[in-house]
Amino acid sequence: MTFWTYRRRDNLVGYLFVAPALLGSLAFVLIPLGMVGWYSLNEWNVLGGTFEFIGGENYKQLLADEKLRDSLVATAWFAAGLVVLNLSLALLLAVLLNQKLRGTTLFRTLFFSPVLVSLVAWTLVWQLMLQPEGSVNGLLGVFGVDGPNWLRGETTAMVAVIVVQVIKNVGLNMVLFLAALQGVPAPLYEAAKIDGAGAWRRFRSITIPLISPTILLTSIITIVGSLQVFAQIAVLTQGGPGTSTTVLIYYLYQQAFQFHHFGYGATISVLLFVIVAALTLLQWQMRRKWVLHES
Amino acid sequence: MNRKVALYGLLCLLCVPFVFPTWWMVTSSMKPISEIFSESLLPSEWTFSTYETVFRMQPFGQQYWNSLYIAVVVTAGTMAVAALAGYAFARIRFPGQNALFVVVLTGLLIPSEVTIVPLFQMFQSLGMTNTHWPLIIVPIFGAPCVLAIFIMRQFFVALPPELEEAARMDGLGRAGIFYRIALPLSRPALGAVAIFTFLHSWNLYLEPIVYLSTPDMFTLPQALTQFVDIYGGPMWNVQLAAATMTAVPILVVFVVAQRQFIEGLAHTGVKG
Numbered sequence: 001m002t003f004w005t006y007r008r009r010d011n012l013v014g015y016l017f018v019a020p021a022l023l024g025s026l027a028f029v030l031i032p033l034g035m036v037g038w039y040s041l042n043e044w045n046v047l048g049g050t051f052e053f054i055g056g057e058n059y060k061q062l063l064a065d066e067k068l069r070d071s072l073v074a075t076a077w078f079a080a081g082l083v084v085l086n087l088s089l090a091l092l093l094a095v096l097l098n099q100k101l102r103g104t105t106l107f108r109t110l111f112f113s114p115v116l117v118s119l120v121a122w123t124l125v126w127q128l129m130l131q132p133e134g135s136v137n138g139l140l141g142v143f144g145v146d147g148p149n150w151l152r153g154e155t156t157a158m159v160a161v162i163v164v165q166v167i168k169n170v171g172l173n174m175v176l177f178l179a180a181l182q183g184v185p186a187p188l189y190e191a192a193k194i195d196g197a198g199a200w201r202r203f204r205s206i207t208i209p210l211i212s213p214t215i216l217l218t219s220i221i222t223i224v225g226s227l228q229v230f231a232q233i234a235v236l237t238q239g240g241p242g243t244s245t246t247v248l249i250y251y252l253y254q255q256a257f258q259f260h261h262f263g264y265g266a267t268i269s270v271l272l273f274v275i276v277a278a279l280t281l282l283q284w285q286m287r288r289k290w291v292l293h294e295s
Numbered sequence: 296m297n298r299k300v301a302l303y304g305l306l307c308l309l310c311v312p313f314v315f316p317t318w319w320m321v322t323s324s325m326k327p328i329s330e331i332f333s334e335s336l337l338p339s340e341w342t343f344s345t346y347e348t349v350f351r352m353q354p355f356g357q358q359y360w361n362s363l364y365i366a367v368v369v370t371a372g373t374m375a376v377a378a379l380a381g382y383a384f385a386r387i388r389f390p391g392q393n394a395l396f397v398v399v400l401t402g403l404l405i406p407s408e409v410t411i412v413p414l415f416q417m418f419q420s421l422g423m424t425n426t427h428w429p430l431i432i433v434p435i436f437g438a439p440c441v442l443a444i445f446i447m448r449q450f451f452v453a454l455p456p457e458l459e460e461a462a463r464m465d466g467l468g469r470a471g472i473f474y475r476i477a478l479p480l481s482r483p484a485l486g487a488v489a490i491f492t493f494l495h496s497w498n499l500y501l502e503p504i505v506y507l508s509t510p511d512m513f514t515l516p517q518a519l520t521q522f523v524d525i526y527g528g529p530m531w532n533v534q535l536a537a538a539t540m541t542a543v544p545i546l547v548v549f550v551v552a553q554r555q556f557i558e559g560l561a562h563t564g565v566k567g
Contacts, residue, residue, distance in 0.1 A: 009469065010387055015389060017380060018380045018399070021376050022380075024376070025401070027437075028410070028437030028438065029401065029438050033410055036412065101302060103303075109549075109553050112557060114313055116545045117542040118515060119516060120498075120517075120519045121542045122316065125317075126316060128323075128331065134332060167316075228406045231500035231516065234501075235520060249501075252408065256411075256412050269412060276405070280404055
């Protein structure tokens, strides 16, 4: 019996196969995460060249920081608006494209196309179209509506960044929903029809429960994704007007890389991590409750 | 019949915000600057001078190459790392497997923005700022790769074991089974991973502006915001010309290969 049995060799291959991913996770995810925790306990000004241990001071500052509170409010509005609009529009488009209709492939292509337009290019284009004399107001003018200066009003700027982001990315969720809808067995609908269920009832009682795993998946991806939206904010509004669109990640960027407060930036990073982790775990918990399992 | 007309009407209406920006971007890049805010759908006279200006103001060809080669390298690297790890986590039994999988999965909980401060510090101490290394290494091995590993694992878990057992009877080792049997079968999942990864790298914005500082190192998203006149005002039609050159090739590839594209993506959604 040799030392290198099939099982031993198999173990070795297993470790070798996961080694790159594992070392990468250590070097670029876990160790940096630990460092973020350590930095957050220090006062670190890059320009001044100071680095000193201050314990919980950054966290005290965090609690007292009014701009941070504004930023959390903006983040919550942004995430909520984005998820609601994105998921409902994605579902609407998927349902429309799931009808027996010629040319749905063409429409699918068109709805999906913004996903592929380079993010900054897409944002620049919308920045121009949202100018007071731009195309959006031009179109509204056709209907006799006097459009606002979108990016200069607090509410309209928030609406604008949400809508621009939704139109850019809703195609991804639409495709996932479409695949899920096509997996719903047709006989279920027939049976419900015979039982006298109307279209809305069929949608609510058959479609929604059967595609609930996809709804969960897309909502996780979309919520976590909404916390990472940076380029759009940086190009469209720079967090303004005021702090109305300063989402958490933009605030983090400002503190760390514009004001060079790395220590405080790290503290905001810790907060961002806690929020993302909590949301993800919460959603996995919810899955047990309301997602229909096939078994 | 009426229902059909109504459906088509609704679809056409909904299409407008999806199609118009791209249309407007392409046509306005060929308009004289005075017409940028006119209501016309087409330029009154077509001008391509903006396209020359793009190359005169920035090393745009170099920047295009930077974005392209980084995205290709990151995509290839991610596919390799994710296929290996995904396969091992799904098909090979080894001690500590589940614990290691959890360790890797934590990357899903940590947006790369969270770790940008220490990563920047790390690359700075290695003298790697204003190089492309951070934009290549971190996505391949770090948090952005975790989703790819997850997709590959889900695919390999669902693969019927009989295929591998037959190959094992024929004396093929584990690496051979992976390379000759499992990997070729995983093309749909690999395709989805490739699309996700390429787009992610192509759109990356925060990392380039944090790490890169000279125009010849810039990537496209970063370069697009640099077309300003001597007073710092944005040169809109030049920006639009650059944006058009960034967007159109990808769109063309998509239209040609759209079936594989969308079905590949949808596939992962059902499995995920």
